[in-house]
Amino acid sequence: MSRLGKITRRTLLVGAVAVAGGAAFGTYKIRKPVTNPLRPEHGASLNPYVIIDQQGISIIAPRAEMGQGVHTTLAALVAEELDADWESIRVLHGPPAAAYFNAALAHGALPVPDYDLKPWQRRVTQGLGAASKLLGLQVTGGSTSTVDGFERMRLAGASAREALKAVAADRLGVVRGDLRTEAGRVITPDGTEIDYRDLVEAAATRPVPQVELRHPYEWKLLGQSLPRSDMRAKVTGQAEFSTDIVLEGMKFATVRICPYLGGGMAGFDPAPALAVAGVERVLDLGDGVAVIASNTWAAMQGAEAVAIDWTPSHLPATTDAMFEQIAQAFAARPNSTMRDQGAPDDIPAGIEVEYRVPFLAHSTMEPMGATAVLQDGHLTVWVGNQAPREHLKVAAQAAGISEDNVTLHTVFLGGGFGRRVETDITRQAARIAALVPETPIRLTWSREEDMRHDFYRPAAIARMRGAVEDGRAVLFDAQIAAPSVTRAALGRIIGRQMGGPDKGHVEGAFDQPYAIPNYRVAGHLADLDVPIGFWRAVGNSFNGFFHECFIDELAHAAGRDPLQFRLDHVGVESPVAGGVLEAVRDMSDWGAPVSENVGRGVAMIWSFGTPTAVVIDLEREARGIRIARAFMACDPGLVLDPAIVRAQMESGLIYGLSAAVMGEITFTDGRADQGNFPEYDALRMFNTPRIEVGILQDNPHMGGVGEPGTPPAMPALANALFALTGQRVRSLPLLPHADFLV
Amino acid sequence: MSVSLTVNGTVRQSSLDPETPLLWVLRDEFGLTGTKFGCGVAACGACTVHIDGEAVRACQIALGDVWGPVTTIEGLSQGYTLAPLQQAWVRHQVAQCGFCQSGQIMQAAELLAQNPAPTDAEIDEAMAGNLCRCGTYSVIRAAIHDAARALNGGSAG
Known part of the structure; x- marks a missing residue:
């Protein structure tokens, strides 16, 4: 102690x-x-x-x-x-x-929709918190x-x-x-x-x-x-992030790791790097190199200069081939059928369609970085991270010392979004520090390294069958195929494979508060080894899109107003969720006549304990389609800081809209084609909508606010595009299909 | 060989290669870590500083090309007293992760120096090069308007 x-x-x-x-x-x-x-x-x-x-x-x-x-x-x-x-x-x-x-990490453990948890089930999940404590x-x-x-x-x-x-x-x-x-x-x-x-x-x-x-x-x-x-x-610029620690005698490092994911390094020639002014050492990290220099720029120039013989990735050569591999998962038995009501197989489908979403990068504002020094056998690491004990463990392993000999400081994170649970940066920093003992090292990744060595939000495919009758949905039958984030990320964190039904894989689809008589959601786990991880809202980020776009299709098939159609199915199942839909209806004056240059879309997703509804208004301008306005309403129950809740809702929305408009990571020979913001951009001030946030407190249970704004943003946008153009786009991003203002 | 430059009112010598971008001189050599690295290709604005009052991307300006005195986020406030823009940032509680905010503030400072009462559209245009992955744009815009009012002698808030 x-x-x-x-x-x-x-x-x-x-x-x-x-x-x-x-x-x-x-x-x-x-x-x-x-x-x-x-x-x-x-x-x-x-x-x-x-x-x-x-x-x-x-x-x-x-x-x-x-x-x-x-x-x-x-x-x-x-x-x-x-x-x-x-x-x-x-x-x-x-x-x-x-x-x-x-302890609250375990609250979502039961295979039951959050909105429908019985009091005894809540007590059980609170008991599960102790298990989380055991895991620490x-x-x-x-x-x-x-x-x-x-x-x-x-x-x-x-x-x-x-x-x-x-x-x-x-x-x-x-x-x-x-x-x-x-x-x-x-x-x-x-x-x-x-x-x-x-x-x-x-x-x-x-x-x-x-x-x-x-x-x-x-x-x-x-x-x-x-x-x-x-x-x-x-x-004031005083907040310390991972690479803002100033230590006496510090050297500056960057890495260049095999960009062909899963590939390695057969050999390298450090000579061209050592010829760069300021470069001092080139270190062999096994699957790539670290370059140490008198400043970060020299290290980055040096890393580019190293002549490296990469070994190939075993991943499919193209993104299309990856999608084919994901689609193969439909042929196998589902991993889960967490919602299975009525007799979906007995209902003829009126609509049968497929949706696809791409891999996404976290693209935190701050690229991965860390500062580390091994002094007198004791390693000290400064790193912004979302899992300090895991980072500490990995640092000890990488430096070849006991955990008692590691001190880990968590500093401010320049964005996390799930990326900084991952310990890769800490492993590298500890390894480098151990290779140059007594020398403080500031390790900064280039943006390209960050984007090409992410743990991506997985690509996913949904096959949907649906039917309507007398203005109501009578069939909602979804099959979802994607590689499993839960298995990949938790496997890395706790060091063992999670078995059994994978709830995170189908969250945002199986657990939505709709009353539909024949309602089934099956999750198929795809076998594809692209590194994937927790990305803001995780499964909800793709399932929310599938669910709420398809509900929109059913509404239009039924000839109904899409917001009222939702309310008719949601209100009875969950008045709390109905409340957020009514709130955005009133905030946006939904139903009032709009010009033909305006398209409105709506979506509602219950995620992380908080139902959140979004209405998006698109406006056609001479230069393109503007996301003009967003109306959001959430109900996280008891609110502790309204301004922070509002800020998180806006943040989640913009993160989701950015992905829906232009977010896409594609691969060639296992290497991400996008390396920097020009190829993987996000919304900026001029194309971000004016946002109005309504916060309700009718939910009897406290929910989260960091993520729930993201899932409904994407389908609300696609639904608004349909309202504006009549074009039902069933894949993301939307930019290849519509001239958004970017 | 060393290059002399004025940073936040202090003359400093850099021993780095004159081709080194100003960003790394500031961060690595001078320890002024308030200026951030985000992309290295002038696409995000996190490294925005002023040279002779002009907002520039420090990742793109070679040390040897610095043509005037440099101001960074550390040089914006007067001792403990925050600059009007920083005060407005605090009033509007702008920052989330905060990583882009040094650059946002420096970009906004140039805007207000040139245009003491910018419209929404003028703010949007001036700030288009500054990315924020947390999505703080609406409060940034409000804070700029607020700072403009304060600078023009009106009441802030």
């Missing part, structure tokens, strides 16, 4: 926070106490979320800040109960530690952070507050119940104030008081749009 103490102190020091003399203190118990990683070497009773030292109050966020505002909301949970002064707290990334397990998955993902922290981080704040009050009560000879707390101070009935800093040492050694959480009516911070804790650093 002393190592974790050291780790934490180093973490805090890097965050420019002196913790000497500080104390962490503690409370939270879930069946049995978690080990507090913040324990000072000679520490007492501890809390993984609060440190008070002479500088003030630091709140430890167990999740990665990648833009989604999680540091702010998680810190507010603690600060609310602790009565800390919001403007003066500091928020820090927690070190890799089992205490920071994400400290993962930021699945739009789970706030739900996961909602109770335990408030408890951490509350018990710390009561411990501080207890010390003050003893010291003053008064009853604890007569004391109140405000802005980091304990206040007596006669107005005497004692700063928490003067109580903390004693408070840290006390038994943890049992506390009740405050009623939401009493909240002062939660429920408000708070100033984000990271804002000032991010507008």
Whole structure:
């Protein structure tokens, strides 16, 4: 445990926070106490979320800040109960530690639609959280952070507050119940104030008081749009990302790994690289090279100059051949049929169509990077990441040392979207640092390396059969084929293959709140070895498109208004989901006459616990089709920070629209054809719609907000294109089929 | 051989090859890491800095070609007091991941220097080269309008 103490102190020091003399203190118990990683070497009773030292109050966020505002909301949970002064707290990334397990990751484990979970099923999934704890998955993902922290981080704040009050009560000879707390101070009935800093040492050694959480009516911070804790650093250039760490004697590195995915390196000649001014070393990484130089530019020039003999990829030579391989999965038995109602085989299909979506890159704003140094046998890594314990493990393996000898600092992530769960960058940084011990290394990938070595959102194919009768859907029968993200990514993380029905593969299709008598969704797992991973909204990102475009087709086949058609099928099944559809209907004045130069589309997807509906307005202009307006409504239940929810909804929408308009990774001989933004662009300010977000709170259960904006964006756009042009495009991206303004 | 340049009001010497893009001189040699690398091909704007008041892509300007004093995000504020644009960014809570925001702010600063009261369309055009994968565009636009009002002596917010 002393190592974790050291780790934490180093973490805090890097965050420019002196913790000497500080104390962490503690409370939270879930069946049995978690080990507090913040324990000072000679520490007492501890809390993984609060440190008070002479500088003030630091709140430890167990999740990665990648833009989604999680540091702010998680810190507010603690600060609310602790009565800390919001403007003066500091928020820090927690070190890799089992205490920071994400219990809410398991909430989606049952093969049941979220909207339809019975109370006992919710209790079962909460029990499954303990399994996640055993695995110790400290993962930021699945739009789970706030739900996961909602109770335990408030408890951490509350018990710390009561411990501080207890010390003050003893010291003053008064009853604890007569004391109140405000802005980091304990206040007596006669107005005497004692700063928490003067109580903390004693408070840290006390038994943890049992506390009740405050009623939401009493909240002062939660429920408000708070100033984000990271804002000032991010507008002054002071926020530290993976390659912003400045160390004495630092060298600069980049890598060039075999771009023919799955291929390797038969040999290389470093001479041309070594001739580049500033290049110092070329290292053999097995499947590619690392180049170390006096600056990153020289390293990148050097990496380009190395003459490398690549060995080929075993992947199909073309993207078309990859799709053929995916389609072959339809011939095999489905991996899952998680929705299977009525007798779909007995209903003749009125519509039978196929949909396709492409591979996508995460394309985070910050290319992969890390800083690392191996000094006196101890490896220190700074890397923005979504899974610190996994990164730490991989770093130790790559450097050939024990995990005890690794310190891993999570720094700000320049976008995550699922990409930074993956440990490849950390493995490389650790390996390079181990090859040049005592030399700090700043490793920066080129954009091309980033785009060509992603863990892509998989391509997918859906075969749909449907029928309508008397204005209603009577058949919705979907078969979905794609390689399995769950198996690929979880296999990498936990080191074993997941068996059984793959829920992530069909999420967004099997679990939608529609009442359709013959309703079936079958998932077929394709055997295709393209590296794939979690991409914002994961399975929902493609299944949402399939589901909601096909619902649109059924609506038009029935001669019905597509929004009212949805409401007729959704309202009975889930009033909460019906609510978001009604909200976008009202916000957009749906049904009012529009000019013939305007096309409106709608879609609604329930993902990560949050139903989200989107209406898109397209307008034909002289220069092309403009995505003029977007109306979104979501219902994540209890909202802790409305501005952050709104920002995440807009963010998710734009991420989805960008992919739907122009996102596509294709492969030739196993190498991605796209390498940089000119070939893989995204929406920019001028072609992003004006967005209006409505936030409802009728959902009795808290849902996530980081991802649910993405899935409905894509089908709403395609449905709007149909409304505008009459052309039903059943593949993405749309740009090859329509002249969007880009 | 060394190249002399003025960065945020301070004269500095670089020992890097004059062909080295300014971006890497700033980040790697001078430790000014607020300027970000995003693409290396002038397609994202993350590395936007000012040379003699003009917003440029630091990944495309060779050290030897720098023609005037350089201002980076670190040089925009006066000590602890944020520049009006940075204040507007805070008021509108613009940043998400924050990686593109140095470049966005530097691009916006040039716009307001040339056009103290830009329209939506003028902002959209000026900011077209600056990508944001988090999608903060609507609040960036609002913050620019707000900063323009503040700079013109109107009330911000």
